[in-house]
Amino acid sequence: MRNFVPVLDLGWLLLESKDTPNHVGALMIFDLPAKAGSDYLRDLTAYLRSGENLVSPWNLRLSDGALARVWPMLESCSKADMEYHVRRHGLPRPGGERELGELVSRLHSTPLDLRRPMWECHLIEGLDRKQFALFLKIHHALVDGVAGMRIIQSTLSSKADERRAPPWCYVGAAGKRHKTKIATRTSSPASRESRRGLVFKSIANLYPAFFPRVRRSESLVTAFAAPRSILNGRITVQRRLSTQRFPLSRFRRIAEKAGVSVNDAVLAMCGGGLRRLLAEAGELPERKSLIACIPVSVRQENEMTVGTAISFGLADLATNEADPLRRIERVHASTKALKNQIGALPRTTVGAFTLAVMGPFLIQHASGLAGRMRPMFNLVVSNVPGPQQDLFLFGARLDAMYPASVLYHGQALNITCLRYLDDLNFGFTAWRDALPHVHRIAVYCGEALLDLERELGLVPK
Structure with a gap:
């Protein structure tokens, strides 16, 4: 069965290149079961390779045909070479975070074969503390x-x-598909007036995103307000991944004390960490702050349809602000203005708004200008809700899960955090040449979080 790739998912395929593979990943750390024998990981590998009928989205690949050359199509296949898709690796014992990070960085740098089902699973053994890891990667066109x-x-x-x-x-895995009602055409004057009103309302909310003079709030970040930085040149395929885990309670206490959201606290921490990292390298833009692109999910609760359902906004990270309290105030003001802008959009026009906002980004890449001109934004910072209960695979308890994301020309850093249980797990994905010591930003973010706690009186100075 073949289907044309939806417009909103098409961009993820158009951005695919030898330097910008467009898959996302999850690094999952498991505790070995207490009674696991010497053959446990062999049996786990066999289990992961078993099964004959793949389900969506794991059975989808790019179609090859005349129509697919005009507009990409996805086709389903019930069977696959499971020895190719599920692979086993070993770290020199005892494998620590450094060795695991180096291996996962190499695995994340390798593009997927889009002629096969567009995913891979890597079982990694040899970790210390009686643990093993799974690194799962899947193309962004299939899931957000x-x-x-x-x-x-x-x-x-x-x-x-x-x-x-x-x-x-x-x-x-396929879940219950969310059924959306398809609007029927009507020629009544009322319906035409309604559609016309939606169009005008969308334009009215899109216009301020590009033209500062018509902003409703001075804190609303506009496109191309970002400064040039070392994060915004041309990149190659080599990636570095660093991870860090923080208790969610620390962000909640900061949010409550400062009168902001948990997401604001996360952004302020990232701004503080980036400020120190770039300052040490002598690359900190002094006059302008770095701007973050923030993906905003528009999925309804429990929706797991194939494809992506996200919009985007821009936020001020206040990296040119030395005072942690002033930084979090600026972050909060910009995200509040963003929420007001997106919240004013009719639900049915969010897709069109997303295409309009990200259109210049796609045009830059299609024309080869990305990474050679002023960036639309400097980096992506994303917060993904995750499981809030213990999960198990083949009897092994999931201890932590870290996201690995995509990079593009003009965007050499992605920071994504994922909630699991009572922790926020951060994945810092970077282009190797721009940030060869990406692990430092994980450390500096931890110090920036502590600075916020000190300034708010949550811990002694």
Whole structure:
């Protein structure tokens, strides 16, 4: 069965190149079961490779045909070479975070074969503390972060002794499709007036995103307000991944004390960490702050349809502000203005708004100008909701899960955090040449979080 790729998902395929592979990943760390024998990982590998009928989205690949050359199409295949898709790796014992990070960085740098089902699973053994890891990567055209986490959550079990089919064969992975009503055409004057009103309302809310003079709020960040930085040149395929885990309670206390949201606290921490990293390298823009692109999910609750359902906005990271309290105030003001702008959009026009906002970004890449001219934004910072209960795979408890994301020309850093249980797990994905010591930003973000706590009186100075 073949289907044309929807317009909103088409961009993820158009941005695919040898330097910008467009897959997202999840690094999952598991505790070995207490009674695991020497053959446990061999049996786990066999289990992951078992099953004959793949379910959506694990069975989708790019179609090859005359129509697919005009407009990309996805086709389903029920069977795949599971030894290709599920691979086993070993770290020199005892494998620590550094060795694991180096291996996962190389795995994340390798593009997917789009002629096969567009995913891979890598089982990594040799970790210390009696643990092993799974690194799962899947093309962004098939899932966004929210849908990906919901699919993973639905395929793992909440009981240690439960044995389900492998994730790619488990019928729950497809979930219950969210059914959207298709509007019927009508020629009544009322309906034409309604459609005309939606168009005008969307234009009215899109216009301020590009023209500062018509902003309703001075805090609303406009496109191309970002300064040039070392994060915004041309990139190659080599990636570096660093991870960090923080208790969610720390962000909640900061948010409550400062009168902001948890997301604001996350952005302020990232701004502080980036400020120190770039200042040490002598690359900190002094006059203008770095601007973050923030993906905003527009999925309804429990929706796990194939494809992406996200919009985008821009936020001020206040990296040119030395005072942590003033920084979080600026972050909050910009995100509040963004929420007001997106919140004023009719639900049916969010897709058109997304295309209009990201259109210049796609044009830059299609024309080869991305990374050679002023960036639309400097980096992406994303917060993905995740599981809030213990999950198990083949009897092994999931200890932590870290996201790995996509990079593009003109955007050499992506920071994504994912909630699991009572922690926020951060994945810092960077282009190797721009940020060869990406692990430092993980450390500096931790120090920026502590600075916020000190300034708010949550911990002693």
